[in-house]
Amino acid sequence: MLLLTGFEPFGGLSRNPTGDLARELDGSGVRGAVLPVDYERIGPALAALLSEPWDVVVLLGVAVGRAAISLERVALNFRDPQRTDNAGAAPSRPEVVPGGPAAYFSTLPLDDLHARLATDGLPVEFSLTAGGYLCNTSFYLARHALEATGTPCGFVHMPPTPDLALAATPLPFERQRAAVCQILEVLTGA
Numbered sequence: 001m002l003l004l005t006g007f008e009p010f011g012g013l014s015r016n017p018t019g020d021l022a023r024e025l026d027g028s029g030v031r032g033a034v035l036p037v038d039y040e041r042i043g044p045a046l047a048a049l050l051s052e053p054w055d056v057v058v059l060l061g062v063a064v065g066r067a068a069i070s071l072e073r074v075a076l077n078f079r080d081p082q083r084t085d086n087a088g089a090a091p092s093r094p095e096v097v098p099g100g101p102a103a104y105f106s107t108l109p110l111d112d113l114h115a116r117l118a119t120d121g122l123p124v125e126f127s128l129t130a131g132g133y134l135c136n137t138s139f140y141l142a143r144h145a146l147e148a149t150g151t152p153c154g155f156v157h158m159p160p161t162p163d164l165a166l167a168a169t170p171l172p173f174e175r176q177r178a179a180v181c182q183i184l185e186v187l188t189g190a
Helices: 017-025 039-050 110-119 134-146 173-188
Strands: 002-007 030-035 056-062 069-076 103-105 124-129 153-158
Touching: 002 017, 002 039, 002 134, 002 173, 017 030, 017 056, 017 153, 017 173, 030 039, 039 134, 056 134, 056 173, 069 110, 069 134, 103 134, 110 124, 110 173, 134 153, 153 173
Parallel strands: 002 030, 002 056, 056 153, 069 124
Antiparallel strands: 069 103, 069 153
């Protein structure tokens, strides 16, 4: 069974395509879940989801201003104190997990995912880190929780959809859905 997460809307956005993708793809071997954009609630929400055994965990987030699907390489043990969540709160501390490792690498087959998406003509790139906001927080928390089990886990940033008007070259929702389906096919061997 594969866990696929997205996020609720944030920062004044009317919707978040990653939350829509998680809801739409929920079912038949995939559990889709929408995470809160809230520093206090994201940990418990992820812990509840990760208490179940998963074959693979894929976390999605929207990256304002990006024009390509970004395969994130690294989750940092860092939260940007300048970024407030949907509740208007800044993180209570800069570390995601006090005393945790400085970073975790993605354990998804990023080269295979990149090749598949590029072959199908989708805009794709590698990205060094998932940033310092809740996307990175979710990625770090998931990798930290799954480190002992060896469950493959990684994060993918999607560009905005055209209706959000936040990128010079947005990616329509239908193409985002196709991209996520291809990622899931690579990861499940389907």
